[in-house]
Amino acid sequence: MGGNCSTGAGISTTTTTTHSDPSNQKAPTILPQNANPSPPQPPLSSSLGRVLGRPMEDVRSIFIFGRELGRGQFGVTYLVTHKVTKEQFACKSIATRKLINRDDIDDVRREVQIMHHLTGHRNIVELKGAYEDRHSVNLVMEVCAGGELFDRIIIKGHYSERAAANICRQIVTVVHNCHTMGVMHRDLKPENFLFLGKDENSPLKATDFGLSVFFKPGDVFKDLVGSAYYVAPEVLRRSYGPEADIWSAGIILYILLSGVPPFWAGETSFLFLSMGNSKLQSSC
Numbered sequence: 001m002g003g004n005c006s007t008g009a010g011i012s013t014t015t016t017t018t019h020s021d022p023s024n025q026k027a028p029t030i031l032p033q034n035a036n037p038s039p040p041q042p043p044l045s046s047s048l049g050r051v052l053g054r055p056m057e058d059v060r061s062i063f064i065f066g067r068e069l070g071r072g073q074f075g076v077t078y079l080v081t082h083k084v085t086k087e088q089f090a091c092k093s094i095a096t097r098k099l100i101n102r103d104d105i106d107d108v109r110r111e112v113q114i115m116h117h118l119t120g121h122r123n124i125v126e127l128k129g130a131y132e133d134r135h136s137v138n139l140v141m142e143v144c145a146g147g148e149l150f151d152r153i154i155i156k157g158h159y160s161e162r163a164a165a166n167i168c169r170q171i172v173t174v175v176h177n178c179h180t181m182g183v184m185h186r187d188l189k190p191e192n193f194l195f196l197g198k199d200e201n202s203p204l205k206a207t208d209f210g211l212s213v214f215f216k217p218g219d220v221f222k223d224l225v226g227s228a229y230y231v232a233p234e235v236l237r238r239s240y241g242p243e244a245d246i247w248s249a250g251i252i253l254y255i256l257l258s259g260v261p262p263f264w265a266g267e268t269s270f271l272f273l274s275m276g277n278s279k280l281q282s283s284c
Contacts, residue, residue, distance in 0.1 A: 026150065026191055049132030051096060051105050052112065059131040059138040063091065069143075074098050074108075074210070079143060089128055092139040096132075107210065108137055114183055114209045115139070123174045125194065125207040146195025146202045149252075153190055158259035168253045170204040175249055178212075179242045184221075187211040188248035189230045190255065215242060229261045 049056050063080035070077040075094040082089070099105050115127035128140045149167070153159075159167065171193065178185055185192075187208065195202040211225045222238040225231075232247035234240035254262045 049137070051099065051108055051137050052130060052132045053109075054132070056133050057131045058133050059091065059140070062131075063089070063140070065091070072208075072210075074104075080140065088143050090125075090141045090143040092141065094137045094139070096134075096136055110214075111209050111212065112137075112139065114212050114214070115141075117181060118178065118183060118209075121174070121177050122203060123170050123205055124177070125205045141207075142196075142205075144194035144196050144205055144207070146198045148191050149193040149195070149204065150190035152195070153255060153259065156259075159256045161257065164253065164256040167204060167256055168249070171206075171249050171252060174206045175245050178206075179245070182214050182216065183209075183212055184215050184242045185209065185212050185245050185248075186225050186235075187227055187230075188245055188252065189227050190252060191227075193252075229263060 047055050059080075061083075063082055066079040066081060068076060069079055069090055075092045077090055077092045080089050080091040081087070094108055099108060112127070112130045115125075118124050119126050125144065126142045128142065131138045131140070158164075171188070175185070175188070185206065187210070188206075192206060192208045194205050194207055196205060197203075213221070213223075215221070219241060221240055224235065224238060226235055226244070226248070230248040230251045232240060232244040234247075235244050251262060
């Protein structure tokens with residue numbers, strides 16, 4: 001839901017940052033590299049959406065679209081209001097013209113499946129419904145008015161140990177629940193955690209399952225995905241399992257306490273080299 005800055009398909013060794021202060025940098029996202037993408041198949045019927053495979057439905061006939069809440073590589077998130085109940089939600093609108101191959105379509109379809117699968121946990125953004133028309137796929141979710149954890153960190157600088165423990169407890173609860181239900185998030189970072197409300201003790205909720213996958217015990221993944229600063233070394237080595245999420249959660253805890261990432265470099269390639277050499281960025 002937060003704005004992701006993509007490095008393209010795979011890791012770019014030429015990506016640079018435009019600021020010297022690591023504490024206010026959003027991590028570029030590493031997307032899966034599609035080796036031999038196949039062209040999308042035509043829909044079975046003109047009335048069926050090619051992504052969700054269900055009858056098309058105009059989401060704007062149900063909701064009134066308001067202001068933009070966030071923007072990512074594939075989609076834009078809007079504040080929407082139900083025309084009948086007047087209840088407000090967040091709607092992630094993904095333009096189907098940007099889904100250029102079968103892998104892109106499968107990724108969106110899997111994101112919807114995973115969100116349905118995880119719905120009901122207090123620390124995971126709830127998916128209310130998924131709609132597809134001729135131009136977009138729209139994921140309607142509960143709205144989190146408190147904003148990103150990333151922005152709270154920027155405002156505070158860093159958290160006290162007690163406050164950081166409360167935040168980390170909720171993050172670890174999300175990881176435990178996902179893994180128990182056979183889901184690996186693969187892109188845990190402060191930008192992907194939202195506060196339900198603006199108050200200090202508001203529940204924290206995980207969002208953006210666009211890179212998430214289902215897994216079974218013993219599965220080994222080779223896709224190069226995640227976000228710089230938070231991606232685990234075994235992901236860079238293209239041999240990893242759900243433990244990679246634990247690494248990312250640990251990085252978030254470090255940032256909560258210190259206000260800066262443990263690994264920092266001006267270029268992505270040097271960042272990953274630093275991670276491999278276990279050189280920590282000291283806040284002292």
